[in-house]
Amino acid sequence: MKTDASTPPPRACADCRLRQLPCFLPVTLDELGFIQSCRQTVQAVAAGRAIIAEHHVSPRLYTLYAGWAFRYKTLADGRRQILNFLLPGDFIGLQGEFTDDATHGVEALTDTQLCVFGHDRLWDIFSQQPRLGYNVTWLCAREEQLVDDNLVTVGRRAAAERIAMLLIHLWRRAERLGHVDAQGAVDFPLTQQHIADALGLSLVHTNKTLRKLERIGLHEIKAGRLRLLELKALERMADYHARPMRQVPLI
Amino acid sequence: MKTDASTPPPRACADCRLRQLPCFLPVTLDELGFIQSCRQTVQAVAAGRAIIAEHHVSPRLYTLYAGWAFRYKTLADGRRQILNFLLPGDFIGLQGEFTDDATHGVEALTDTQLCVFGHDRLWDIFSQQPRLGYNVTWLCAREEQLVDDNLVTVGRRAAAERIAMLLIHLWRRAERLGHVDAQGAVDFPLTQQHIADALGLSLVHTNKTLRKLERIGLHEIKAGRLRLLELKALERMADYHARPMRQVPLI
C-alpha cells in the first residue's frame, strides 16, 4: 500500500516500483535506458537531515524515490518558511541549475531514498531526449503551481482555511501514490511545527486551530496517520477545488 | 531609457530592442530565426485588461515585450492574491501547457505589447532547438524563484518588511532593464491595491505602512515613479540579499 522508505530503488529502472503506478506517464524503453544511464547512484537520507543545504549549490539532481521531504527558506533571524512538500516521484534540485547562489534548502521529512543524477547530465537530457527535456519543464511548471497555491493560502486564507487546505492537499497527493489504506488514512509525518512553517502561522496558533477542526470532527490525526472525516466540509471551508488528476512525468 | 509600451515589437526579431540589452543571453542566428518563425503575431493589451483570463486555458504563449503585468489567483469570495509581477522579457503561459484547468489569470498592469506564440510550437522548440528548450525550463525555474521569494515574504515577514522587500525587488528588476533615470527613479505603475494583493495585506494597512516608510525617508513614490532613498536601510529592514545579476534567456 505504501512505499517503504527503507528499501532502496532497484538497480534497474525497469523494476522501479514508482513507475508501475498509474499516476506516472509511461516512457519508452529507449528513454528508460537513458534515464538509467543518467542515474549516478542511489542515496538514503535520514529524517531531519539535509538533502540540499541552504545557501549551498548542489551539483546534483534527485528524484525522490521514497519518503517525504520539503523545500524551505529561512531568514537571518531564524524565521522559516516551507515552500512546498516533496513526495515520491518529485524532482529535486532544478533551481540550483540556473542560479549561482542556492536559493533554498531541501530537508528529508521522513527517511528517504533518492535517485541521484549528476547535474552535468541535465543538458544531455535536453539535447539527446527532447521529450524528457519537455518533461523536466513540465515538472518544473507543476512545482511552481504548488508554490502558487501555497502562496494564495498563506496570503489570503484564515488559519482554519489554511489548515483545511493543507490537509486536503497532502491527503490527495498521497492518495495519488496509492498510500491510502482501507480506513481512508494516509501516512502523515508532519509535526505541527512543519505545518506552522508551511502556512505562515505560529506553532501555538496552529495547534489551537488543528484541535478545533479535529474537535468538530473534520479530520483525525492519530499515530502519524491522517484521515479526512468530512471531506466536503473541509473543501468548503478551504474553498478547495479538486483538479482533475492527470499523469505526470517521472524522471 | 525605458521601453515605450505604445511601440509594438519590430517585425524582425533581429531588431528586437529587448535583445539588445545586456541582461539577456545572446542567441545564435539560427535560434533567432527559429524564434521568429514561432512568433505567430503581436498583440497589444491595455492596462487593466486580461492577457490570460482566470479559469480559461490559453492556447497561446507570450513573451512580454513592453509594459508590466501580473499573475494572480482569486478565491470564490473575491479575495485576490498576486503571485508575481511580469516585466519585459518574461515568458507567459507556460503553466497552461501542463494542466487542463487554467490555474491563474494574467492581467496587464500598464499598456503592454506581447509577442504571441502558438502553444503547439512549444514541442517544436524542445525537439528542434534543444538549447531553447533548456532556456524555457530556465525561465520556468526562475519564475518559481520569484514565487518562492514572495511566499517567504508573505508567510514570514511583517508588513513593513514586506513592503521594503517589494520595493527593492521591483526597483532592481526595472534597473536590470535599464529603466532607471538620472534621479534613480523607475516607473512604478502599481496602485496600493496591487501592493496589498501581492503582499497579503489589506489596502488600509498597506497605505499606513507605505506612508510610514516614506515619512522616515526610506523611499519616495511620486507621479508613478519610485526612488529608493535609503537602500541600505530598506535592505536591512527586509533582510534582503542581492543576488548576483546574471544574464537570462529571452524567447
Add this chain to the structure above:
DNA sequence: CGACCCTTTGAGGGCCGTCAAAGGGGGTGG
C-alpha cells in the same frame, strides 16, 4: 462639474503572535 478611482486617516475590534508551563510518548542509558 460631476463621477470615479486612488489615497489618506481615524476608530475599534479580532485574529493571531508571544510568553509560559504542563502533559504525553518514545528512546536511551543505567
Add this chain to the structure above:
DNA sequence: CCACCCCCTTTGACGGCCCTCAAAGGGTCG
C-alpha cells in the same frame, strides 16, 4: 525494567499587529 530526557503536543493569558468599517481629500477624465 525503570528512570530520565527530549521532542512534540496542548492549554491559558495577554498583547499587538493588522483587519474592517467609515469617510474625507485629491487627481483625472468625460
